[in-house]
Amino acid sequence: AVAAADLVILATPARVLLRQIETLGPRLRRGGVLLDLGSTKAAICQALDALPPHVQAIGGHPMCGKEQAGLDAAEAGLYRGCTFVLCPRPSAGPEALALALALIRRIEARPLLLDPDQHDRLVASISHLPYLAACALVGQALTVATEAPAVWELAAGSFRDGTRVAASDVTMLLDILLTNQRAVLAALDGYEMHLRRLRQLLAQGDEPALRQLLTEMAQARHAWARARAAHATAGSSDRAG
Amino acid sequence: AVAAADLVILATPARVLLRQIETLGPRLRRGGVLLDLGSTKAAICQALDALPPHVQAIGGHPMCGKEQAGLDAAEAGLYRGCTFVLCPRPSAGPEALALALALIRRIEARPLLLDPDQHDRLVASISHLPYLAACALVGQALTVATEAPAVWELAAGSFRDGTRVAASDVTMLLDILLTNQRAVLAALDGYEMHLRRLRQLLAQGDEPALRQLLTEMAQARHAWARARAAHATAGSSDRAG
Known part of the structure; x- marks a missing residue:
């Protein structure tokens, strides 16, 4: 599935993401976009930057959430009005960023481009x-x-x-x-x-x-x-x- | 009004209460009950204990509130289910305490007797x-x-x-x-x-x-x-x- 997808979104705890990026990332198709939703960005963007250059990687962090975990806590409209941080990596071209921005518009969040350390x-x-x-x-x-x-x-x-x-x-x-x-x-x-x-x-x-x-x-x-x-x-x- | 009342309830900021207890307190009728709703109790109960013995004094603190002040923030049902601390003073007889407890039941709060320092x-x-x-x-x-x-x-x-x-x-x-x-x-x-x-x-x-x-x-x-x-x-x- 990962190999065929135009866009792969990873939304797991930060250290699980580090492992998933390393194992799943290289399997994306040429030009495929990888977006993570991890709560911290410096370590994760380092992992994204270590991927083979055929993957277009973007770090993301929607500033919303709740104290419950798991699928039972899923909520439609969770992202509405929230700030959605993007940290596009050098591997991501303008069309990859446009795809991420379209997704953010679709869920009615507000995009904010930031450096991972910042x-x-x-x-x-x-x-x-x-x-x-x-x-x-x-x-x-x-x-x-x-x-x-x-x-x-x-x-x-x-x-x-x-x-x-x-x-x-x-x-x-x-x-x-x-x-x-x-x-x-x-x-x-x-x-x-x-x-x-x-x-x-x-x-x-x-x-x-x-x-x-x-x-x-x-x-x-x-x-x-x-x-x-x-x-x-x-x-x-x-x-x- | 204070001189005729069976029960006088003072609900102002803590240091205003200290002044009101001193000025209004002695004017209560013999056996009149004075209940304050101040957020701290040791200093206020000291002031209550300094009143003439004809006043039955009880310190109170309903554990509810909101970040807005003033009459515009008034809310029916504000006290429902909340803990209402009482610090009966030595001057207060059992009937004075019963009056305060009846009031607390009426607003559906939960009474809790505590020492002021505690x-x-x-x-x-x-x-x-x-x-x-x-x-x-x-x-x-x-x-x-x-x-x-x-x-x-x-x-x-x-x-x-x-x-x-x-x-x-x-x-x-x-x-x-x-x-x-x-x-x-x-x-x-x-x-x-x-x-x-x-x-x-x-x-x-x-x-x-x-x-x-x-x-x-x-x-x-x-x-x-x-x-x-x-x-x-x-x-x-x-x-x-």
């Missing part, structure tokens, strides 16, 4: 870090619960949302973390600096500085939500038009 | 910490965005949920943090330890230990969600019965 650096802070931050929140609740199980009764909206992704598929997340180790460690270091700044201002009881910092963050979060809502609206009118 | 210690980890963790996630995204604004395009579900509460009303949150400073600092310290453990295992590439830790956290998050769903179901059948 992609990995950005998703480390915006996606992989939130996962670890959520896990550590659960860890802290577990610590408190050893002496006071009532803590679980008190957990409400902020805990629910702040820890949702901690319930994600561990195998998938391990693949992500271990193929993006350096960028995730850097994101954790940056995160710790922000936490320490907040801790310092609270410990000092420096209310004006704390208010200013928290207000900046609240405004940035509001601005992001507004921009996201605007994209969603633009997407709807595209569909209507 | 309450503050637990909500520091399960509610105030998630707020600061969310703010620091926004802070890290802002840092990355200064060099790569595309990071906002990549923000998806894990960022959305992990940072939702960062958009909360800053004045309300400042009141919470500054009236629960010590417990929040301790929760931040515990959180940092969990983050460092995760960082260490990732830096070492210790996959088995990392898998075990992430699996524990995922299982704890699943267990909490299941227990919460069971409560919600029990609540529905109560209403039907």
Whole structure:
């Protein structure tokens, strides 16, 4: 099947992809397009670049997903309005890129071309870090619960949302973390600096500085939500038009 | 109005409450019940305990809420199924507590009696910490965005949920943090330890230990969600019965 296809899309956890690219990739027909949907891109694009030159390879990453894994979690419209990162490899000609872009239009996602290292650096802070931050929140609740199980009764909206992704598929997340180790460690270091700044201002009881910092963050979060809502609206009118 | 009422409920930010308890509290009629709905309880219960003994005081904290403030954000059914903490003061007799419990039943919440210090210690980890963790996630995204604004395009579900509460009303949150400073600092310290453990295992590439830790956290998050769903179901059948 792989040998006959114009386009082969691989959508498996990152380290499974590394093996599949090596074994399935060379079997594509001359000029066949290989698109992967892995959550990290630097290691995967290295594997794509090592393929024989008759394969046109493109790294991809749709920025959507859910904490459930498996076919039971399949959802029509999952990609609608989401950003779909593409990292075209040197082996991919303009017609291969056009094919990938047509696919993205078809599922109503928004294409974004990025360098693989840049992609990995950005998703480390915006996606992989939130996962670890959520896990550590659960860890802290577990610590408190050893002496006071009532803590679980008190957990409400902020805990629910702040820890949702901690319930994600561990195998998938391990693949992500271990193929993006350096960028995730850097994101954790940056995160710790922000936490320490907040801790310092609270410990000092420096209310004006704390208010200013928290207000900046609240405004940035509001601005992001507004921009996201605007994209969603633009997407709807595209569909209507 | 306060002087004639059987029950006075104060629902304002924590530091406004401290002032209102001092000014309005003494004006209650003999045996009148004063219930506050403040998000922290130790400082507020101290203020309640300083009232003249003719007032029956009860500290309260319904564990629900939303990131919007003001009357426009009012929502019927907001309290349904949520845990409602009560910290009855020595001045409150059994009939005062019965009145508060009847109110909680009426709004279909679940009462939980706690000591004020214990309450503050637990909500520091399960509610105030998630707020600061969310703010620091926004802070890290802002840092990355200064060099790569595309990071906002990549923000998806894990960022959305992990940072939702960062958009909360800053004045309300400042009141919470500054009236629960010590417990929040301790929760931040515990959180940092969990983050460092995760960082260490990732830096070492210790996959088995990392898998075990992430699996524990995922299982704890699943267990909490299941227990919460069971409560919600029990609540529905109560209403039907």
